[in-house]
Structures are given as C-alpha cells and as structure tokens.
Amino acid sequence: MASAKAYKDAGLSARLADRYYRPAQDSDPTFVGDVERISGTEAHICYQCGTCTGSCPSAPRSSYRIRNFMRRTNLGLKELSLNDPDLWLCTTCYTCSDRCPRDLIPTDVIMAMRNMAAAQGILPKNMLGTVNFIYQTGHGVPNSDGNRAARVKLGLEPEPETTSKYPEYLPAIRKILEAYGTKQLADKVLAEGQ
Amino acid sequence: MSGNNHQFAFFLGCIAPNRYPGIESAAIRTGKKLDIDLVPLKGASCCPAPGAFGSIDLNVWYAMAARNLVLAEQMGMDIALICNGCYKSIWEVNHKLKHNAELRDAVNEVLKEVDMEFKGTINVYHLAELYYNDEICGLARLRDSVNTPLSGVKVACHYGCHLLKPRKDREFSGDVIGDTEHPTWFEELVDALGAEAVEYRNKMQCCGAGGGVRGYDIAHALDITNEKLTNMTDAGAEAIVDTCPFCQLQFDRGQFEIQEKFGVEWNLPVLHFCEMLGLAQGMSPVELGLDLHQISCNSFLDKINGGQ
Numbered sequence: 322m323a324s325a326k327a328y329k330d331a332g333l334s335a336r337l338a339d340r341y342y343r344p345a346q347d348s349d350p351t352f353v354g355d356v357e358r359i360s361g362t363e364a365h366i367c368y369q370c371g372t373c374t375g376s377c378p379s380a381p382r383s384s385y386r387i388r389n390f391m392r393r394t395n396l397g398l399k400e401l402s403l404n405d406p407d408l409w410l411c412t413t414c415y416t417c418s419d420r421c422p423r424d425l426i427p428t429d430v431i432m433a434m435r436n437m438a439a440a441q442g443i444l445p446k447n448m449l450g451t452v453n454f455i456y457q458t459g460h461g462v463p464n465s466d467g468n469r470a471a472r473v474k475l476g477l478e479p480e481p482e483t484t485s486k487y488p489e490y491l492p493a494i495r496k497i498l499e500a501y502g503t504k505q506l507a508d509k510v511l512a513e514g515q
Numbered sequence: 516m517s518g519n520n521h522q523f524a525f526f527l528g529c530i531a532p533n534r535y536p537g538i539e540s541a542a543i544r545t546g547k548k549l550d551i552d553l554v555p556l557k558g559a560s561c562c563p564a565p566g567a568f569g570s571i572d573l574n575v576w577y578a579m580a581a582r583n584l585v586l587a588e589q590m591g592m593d594i595a596l597i598c599n600g601c602y603k604s605i606w607e608v609n610h611k612l613k614h615n616a617e618l619r620d621a622v623n624e625v626l627k628e629v630d631m632e633f634k635g636t637i638n639v640y641h642l643a644e645l646y647y648n649d650e651i652c653g654l655a656r657l658r659d660s661v662n663t664p665l666s667g668v669k670v671a672c673h674y675g676c677h678l679l680k681p682r683k684d685r686e687f688s689g690d691v692i693g694d695t696e697h698p699t700w701f702e703e704l705v706d707a708l709g710a711e712a713v714e715y716r717n718k719m720q721c722c723g724a725g726g727g728v729r730g731y732d733i734a735h736a737l738d739i740t741n742e743k744l745t746n747m748t749d750a751g752a753e754a755i756v757d758t759c760p761f762c763q764l765q766f767d768r769g770q771f772e773i774q775e776k777f778g779v780e781w782n783l784p785v786l787h788f789c790e791m792l793g794l795a796q797g798m799s800p801v802e803l804g805l806d807l808h809q810i811s812c813n814s815f816l817d818k819i820n821g822g823q
Binding site for chain 2: 359378379382383409410411412413414415416418419424426428432435436439440444445447448449450451452454455459460461462463464465468471472474475476477481482483484485486487489490492493494496497498500501503506
C-alpha cells in the first residue's frame with residue numbers, strides 16, 4: 322500500500338517509513354540518561370513542538386536551535402552535540418523553559434551538555450579565564466587601580482568588603498576549586514591552547 | 516512604618532563594586548532612608564558567575580555559592596543583593612541545597628575541608644523585590660523617600676532574566692513579581708520615583724550577555740542588545756533602568772562596542788535602579804559615580820533638572 326504521506330526527498334521518505342531507523346552517526350543510548358541526571362529535567366518527553374526555538378533570542382541570529390539539541394538528546398547524538406560550537410550560544414535567558422508546554426527546562430539540558438563537553442576539555446577559553454581570576458582574587462571581575470580611586474571618591478573604601486579586602490578567605494576558595502578539579506582543568510586547557 | 520529596621524547581609528558580587536561602585540554606594544545610602552540596613556558580608560566572593568561556572572561544572576558552582584551562603588548563615592542574616600546573576604547563583608543554590616538532601620550532603624562533603632557547613636538557615640532577596648514588598652518597604656514608603664522626583668523623563672525598564680526565570684524554579688508569592696511574560700512591578704517602582712516608564716516591544720528579552728555569550732561571541736551578544744536598544748528607542752525611552760550590573764555593563768559598554776562594530780550610535784544612558792533611587796533621594800551624579808559610565812548620563816540629568 323502506498324504511503325499516505327510522501328516527500329519529494331526519496332531518502333527522507335524512506336527514513337520516515339522505517340520504524341527501525343537509527344541515525345547514521347554513532348548514537349549513544351546513555352546520552353539521554355546522563356543529560357537528565359545532570360539537568361534534572363525529563364528531556365525524553367520533549368515532543369518537538371518548537372516553542373523553545375520560537376522563544377529563543379539566539380535563534381534568529383545564528384544556526385543555534387534549542388529544539389535541535391533536545392532532539393539530539395533523545396537520538397543519543399552525544400559527540401555531535403558536545404562538539405557543536407552552537408552549544409555555547411545559549412544566553413541562558415530561560416524563556417524557552419518558561420514557555421515549554423511539557424514543563425521541561427531546555428536551558429538546563431544545554432547546561433548539562435556544556436558540563437559534559439567541559440569535562441572533555443571542550444569549552445570557550447574565556448570561561449577558564451574567569452576561573453583563574455576567581456582563584457587569584459575571589460572575583461570573576463576583579464578590582465582595579467582606577468576603580469579603587471573611584472570608590473574612594475564616592476566615600477567607599479578602596480577595597481569592597483569581599484575577598485578583595487579580606488584575602489584570608491582565598492585559601493578556602495582555592496581548595497574548593499581544586500577539590501572539583503576546576504583549577505586543574507583551567508590550567509590544562511589554557512596550556513594546550515598556547 | 517518607620518523605626519522598624521531591617522538588616523540584611525549585603526552580597527556585592529563583582530561588577531557593582533568593581534565597575535559601577537556607585538550602585539553599591541547608592542544601595543547602602545538609599546537603604547538608610549528606607550530602614551534597610553545593608554551589613555557588610557565579609558569575605559564574600561564572586562557568586563560565582565552562573566554562565567561560566569554553571570557551564571563548566573554545576574557541582575563547583577553549587578559549592579562556591581554555598582560558601583558565600585554559609586558566611587551569611589554565620590552572621591545569622593538573610594542576604595540582600597543587587598544583581599540578577601548573583602540572584603541566580605545565591606538564591607537558586609540556597610533553594611536547591613535546602614530541598615535536595617543528596618546535593619546538600621555532596622556540597623557539605625567538600626565544605627568540610629574548609630571547616631564550613633551549609634545549614635539552610637537563611638533566605639536570599641534581591642533589593643528590587645524588597646523595595647516592592649510592603650512588609651519591608653513598599654511603593655508608598657519608596658515614594659515618601661523621594662525629595663527630587665525624576666519627572667519629565669521616559670525610562671525603559673529592563674527586568675533581566677535571572678531574577679524571574681525560570682519561573683517554575685522561583686518562589687515569588689502571588690502573581691505580581693512571578694509574572695515573566697508581562698510583569699509591571701518594575702514600572703511601578705520607577706513611577707514611584709516620578710519618572711515615566713514606557714512600554715516597549717519584547718521587553719522581557721535578554722540583554723544578550725548571559726550564559727558566557729558576551730565572552731564567547733561578542734558580536735552575537737551585541738546584536739541581541741542592539742535589538743533591545745531599537746525597541747526601547749522606538750518607544751521614546753530616554754534612559755534604561757536595570758536591576759543587574761551585568762546587564763548594565765552590556766547596555767552601557769555594549770553601546771560603545773555597537774558603535775565600533777556596527778556603526779550604530781544610541782547614546783542612551785543606562786542606570787541601575789539603585790542609582791536612580793539615589794538621584795530621586797537627592798544624591799548628586801558625582802556621589803553616584805555616574806561619570807564612570809561609558810555612555811554619558813548628562814542628557815538624562817539635564818532632562819530631570821530641566822523639569823524642575
């Protein structure tokens with residue numbers, strides 16, 4: 322019997338008609354479970370409506386499609402997802418997550434994939450620069466001489482009441498960054514880049 | 516109701532104290548007139564940046580934020596803060612660790628090595644929600660504290676993302692602050708200062724900077740910012756008001772970068788709500804460090820001075 326619905330692309334029609342179709346790329350069946358464990362959201366119940374992409378401020382100005390990442394999660398396309406530069410174009414505005422009719426948090430799916438990519442050393446170097454700033458000063462955006470002078474003019478102390486003024490709090494911060502291997506990751510990846 | 520002093524541990528974050536110190540100064544000084552006493556949270560660090568740290572490893576993000584929370588727990592005080600990014604880290608990690616014993620135990624395992632323990636004994640608030648809260652301040656009280664109304668100026672409110680979203684993870688009581696599609700409480704705060712808040716297209720859109728995108732692909736981030744600036748200007752806005760120093764950086768320094776990269780010039784002053792409140796309570800532009808802003812605030816200041 323002829324298919325009720327046919328597409329001009331014969332290959333696509335064949336794939337859609339094949340109930341046992343699996344993606345040509347290596348599919349990793351553990352991917353969806355790992356993403357759900359890290360993100361805490363049930364990515365597998367996504368029904369691909371596209372409300373997420375339709376709400377996304379990054380979608381109109383790039384090839385980043387949050388719905389595509391949701392689909393890849395369920396198809397187990399791990400390597401494709403983790404190596405895709407678009408993974409880093411989510412501004413984490415959470416608009417998709419507020420509007421998702423399945424009550425999922427697609428933004429946290431992206432964060433989970435970023436965690437998995439970062440563990441493999443795949444991540445933007447500027448983020449690791451932030452790690453190093455915090456390791457050194459406690460601040461991702463540290464104080465500066467110009468700002469110290471400006472603070473004094475406003476009647477504030479040159480150093481804010483943070484690790485800037487109390488560097489004795491820094492050892493604890495360094496211990497935490499080392500306990501999770503974050504400092505080591507930053508050193509390793511930044512060294513490779515040079 | 517005066518005489519009822521509310522004390523909070525003041526969590527500063529990075530960008531306010533280190534780039535826009537006028538926000539810090541304004542929050543402390545305006546708070547005195549509203550009986551909101553902001554006590555130094557000694558030894559606090561970066562929240563840490565939810566975009567960068569959350570992307571690298573959520574577990575280290577939890578632990579670093581938990582260290583800041585424990586410092587406030589040791590003071591026995593709730594936290595008040597002035598940045599949406601900090602709100603995401605500090606409020607959300609506090610909430611997660613209070614409700615997820617497994618996560619809390621894992622974080623405490625690491626905190627034990629630095630002689631700390633997360634107990635879950637405090638709450639976290641953004642100053643903007645405290646201004647709106649009748650039990651702490653409220654609109655009437657805020658209006659009464661104004662001695663220099665910002666009349667005659669049209670302002671576009673930028674709510675930012677991480678104070679309100681994702682809504683299902685937040686615990687705002689009632690529908691007023693909880694609305695993420697079309698809230699109006701920030702406009703009410705601005706109206707209380709005497710300024711006119713304008714409605715503009717897609718006002719809940721992101722500033723473009725979050726999630727590490729500003730650092731990863733600045734042209735992409737600025738293109739989002741530019742869309743917002745277009746929509747704000749179309750509605751006749753003469754200034755932007757925000758509740759987040761990182762959004763402020765993106766709009767303020769971003770306009771300069773947009774001019775460099777896209778050749779578009781906006782010259783739209785960008786102020787944090789605390790800075791605007793400072794002006795409305797009679798603080799001078801110099802006392803607020805408005806001269807430190809990349810985009811001159813003079814057109815805005817002339818407008819409010821001319822209106823008097």
